[in-house]
Amino acid sequence: MSPSYLSELDAELRAVGIRGSRHRRILAETADHLRESGDAAGFGEPKLIAARFADELATNGARRVGFASFLALAPAGLAYAVLVGLVRTWPDIASARLLPLALATAVVFVLAPQVAFAAGLLAVARAWRLRSQTAAPAAEVVVLRRRAAVALGSGAVALAAIAVFAYEYGSGLPGWWSPTAFAVSVAAFVPIGGAAVALARNGQLRPQAAGAAGDVFDDLAPLLDRIPLRLRGRPWRFCLLVAAAIAAAAFIAGGPEEGPRNAVAEFVAVCAAFAALGRFLGLRR
C-alpha cells in the first residue's frame, strides 16, 4: 500500500467536492485494492481517478435529479390545476387585505407555475439526452442542474403564492378553498424539498470533463429538426414560435373578452423569460 498515493487521492477527491462518507469509502476501497495489488501506478493517477468519480457521479446524479424534479413538481401542478379549476368566480382584485402584496402574488401565481413547468420539461429533455453518457461534459451537467433548480424554485414559489393568495383573498373565495390551499401547499412542498436536497448534494460535486454545454436545439433535436423552419442556431426564432403558440392557446382559452389580453400578456411573458433566463438555462449559447 502507498500512503503517499492515498494522501494524494484524498486531496484530489476533496478538490472535486467528494467529501463525507463517500470520500471515506473510496479511500478505504483504494487502500484495500492497493494492499492486494501492490501497484499504485496500475491504479491510475489520483487526479484522473478523482475526476472520473466526480464526472460519473455528477452526471448520473444530475440526470436522476432532472427526472426527479419533474416528478416532484407533479403533485404541486395537480393541486394548482384542481384549486384553480374549482373556483367559479374569482374575487375582486381590489378586495385583498394588502393590495400591493396581493397584486405581486397574483402575478407570481400565474407566472411561476409556467416557469416551473417549462424549466422542468427542459430538465427532463436534457436528462433524457444524457441518458447513455457515463461522464458528460461539466458544462452539460451545470445546465441540467440549473434547469432543475429553476423548476424546483419556481414550484416552491408557486406554492407559496397559492398560500398567500388564499390569505389575501380568503373572504372572496369559497369557504373550503383557503384551508385546502394551505394544506395542499404544505403537502406538495415535501417532494419539492426532497428533490432540492438531492440537487444540493449533487451540486457539491465538481465534474471536470471538457466539452460544450449544448443548447435547446441539441436537447429537442428529434422534435425541432422535423419542423421545416430552420430553427437550429436561431434561438429567437424558436422563442417567437413558442411564444406565438402559447399566445394562441391563451387566446382560445380566454374567449373573446379575456383572450386578446391574455394572449398579449403570455407572448410578452415568454419573450421576457427567454431574454432573462435563456443563457442561464442553456436555451441559447
Add this chain to the structure above:
Amino acid sequence: MRAETLRGHLDFLLLAIVAVEPAHGYRIIEELKRRSAGAFDLPEGTVYPALHRLEQSGLLASSWASGSGRRRRVYRLTARGRRALAGARREWRGFTDAVEAVVA
C-alpha cells in the same frame, strides 16, 4: 483493446461479473482481466467510479464484509440490475449476430 472501446461496454461487463457471485472491487477487476485473457485492461482505479455509479443507479448494492482481519466493500447485483443485465445480453447478442451475418 482501446480503453474507450471497452468503456462503452464496461457497465455490461461489470454486471455480468457480479451476477456470478458478489465480489469486491479488486476481485471484479481481476475477473475482468482473467475472463478476457488480459484484453480488458483499464487503469484499475477507473472501475471503481463505474461501480459507485451503478450502485447509485440501483443496479448494484454493496456492503462492508469482514474477513481475514480486513473490511472490504462487496458488490452484489440487485433485482433491477438482473433485469438490466438480461436486457443488455439480448441487445448484445442481437448486435453481434447482425455483425456476424454481415462480415462472415
